[in-house]
Amino acid sequence: DTGVSQDPRHKITKRGQNVTFRCDPISEHNRLYWYRQTLGQGPEFLTYFQNEAQLEKSRLLSDRFSAERPKGSFSTLEIQRTEQGDSAMYLCASSLGAGVGYGYTFGSGTRLTVV
């Protein structure tokens, strides 16, 4: 499968614990995006990278969230001191470039449940 891969598919954690998710984009895609989707809502933008540079972070991304893409390939999203409000589906997407001509390819997501 040469699509976008996300790991793990599901994560259950206790409130206050740290969690880390991984995203492997399509290999030739230089842009990588993180979105979050809560129940009944559409995906909401969190942050994105061009190669290894993190170009923008949403206001939704509190100080407890950090994302990296160290070598411009895979990316990790870490949430520290998880809260119940962090429970959501975390989606990763990649694209070959920016703008309307470049479609996003989404991964299957990581479903986080904070208990």
Next chain:
Amino acid sequence: AQRVTQPEKLLSVFKGAPVELKCNYSYSGSPELFWYVQYSRQRLQLLLRHISRESIKGFTADLNKGETSFHLKKPFAQEEDSAMYYCALLYSTDKLIFGTGTRLQVFP
């Protein structure tokens, strides 16, 4: 501020009936709009983009700047069209803002 509104959470039709999924947007610039679809147990995938003026799986969508709408239409619904449909607006070149989605149920 930019916004995408999908007023219907659920749309139920019978097979062969016409379908129209509504999408309205608010954006000060020139809008670039998309429809994404998510079938059961599958990932979110691009269905069509307005700039391509294409028809995918029998679906079309026309951008109406006067009404700030980008409704998705299909003349004859099929059972396999049952899915979650999201309208999305591209802003700042890079980011998508999504509507809350409409679930389409097509009954046999």
